[in-house]
Amino acid sequence: MYDLIVIGGGPAGITAAATAINQRLETLIIAERWGGQTTYAMQLEEMEGREIITGETLLDAFRRQLDYLGFVRRFDTVTKVMPQEQTFVVDTAQGNRFEGRALIMATGAKPQRLNVPGEARLAGYGLSYSATTHASLFLGKDVAVVGRGRRAQWAAADLSRKAHRVYLLAPEPLPDTPLVHRLRQMQNVEIAEGVVVQEVRGERFVESIVVATKTAEGEAREIPAKGVFSKLPRTPNSDLVREWVDCDRRGHIIVNVHCATSWPGVFAAGDVTHVSEQALVHIGEGAKAAIAAYYYLLMH
Secondary structure (H helix, E strand, O other): OEEEEEEOOOHHHHHHHHHHHHOOOOEEEEEOOOOOOOOOOEOOOOOOOOEOOOOHHHHHHHHHHHHHOHHHEEEOOEEEEEEEOOEEEEEEOOOOEEEEEEEEEOOOEEEOOOOOOOHHHHEOOOEEOOHHHHHHHHOOOEEEEEOOOHHHHHHHHHHHOOOOEEEEEEOOOOOOOHHHHHHHHOOOEEEEEOEEEEEEEOOOOOOEEEEEEOOOOOOEEEEEOOEEEEOOOEEEOOOOOOOOOOEOOOOOEOOOOOOEOOOOOEEEOOOOOOOOOOHHHHHHHHHHHHHHHHHHHHHO
């Protein structure tokens, strides 16, 4: 019987597990691998070496602690989580079953890929899924943002203050909102609606993106860009608990300011909740969830 089981190996999960161990909780973290869904490293043509988000040093320290304490981690896939009286039972793909008194869900979210030639090869070489993390690396450059929702709109607005020119490529017409009105007024933002991405081009690094209009003619256009930010909808990985923990209409686990969910003893942090995409925020949320779980266990 563990005091706490953490599911997920991204920044929130790693931090939660390390924080719980420092609180002397009997902790187990289960993850398919370290790092979560998002690749935070970005290498550009004029950069020497890898550029990594601020906070990676801290995250590495936590990761090394978990690697050193091998008995607190299992690289496995969780297939089922069941609440029981005062405990939670966790089953995995490798046939293991674990029981814990508290649970932290840090399972992240699955980004919708562009699924076009060049995407997989150029990810981390000019193609990013996080404008929050990488926008500052594209000062004075031309960039493209793919998407139409608020995440894409905010990414374009953020990049407009850093990049030379921003192309907002929306698969469908943009909604009529104050933010969209503001984007249409920005001189260095060009909006193309009703377009579909066909390819991301570049030999070693992103050089351009090819789009076509959603018409019978399907006229193609190649847009020079040093950066491409995919901001298509993401799916929170909350299926394990969605039937008995409150989630919003998109599947994000609903938490309070202490990262507590609607089910006593269950906490959540990171992309599976509705928070910033910034890894530093996930680190803080993971620590907060672990501390909240610690106080919960003290009371129970």
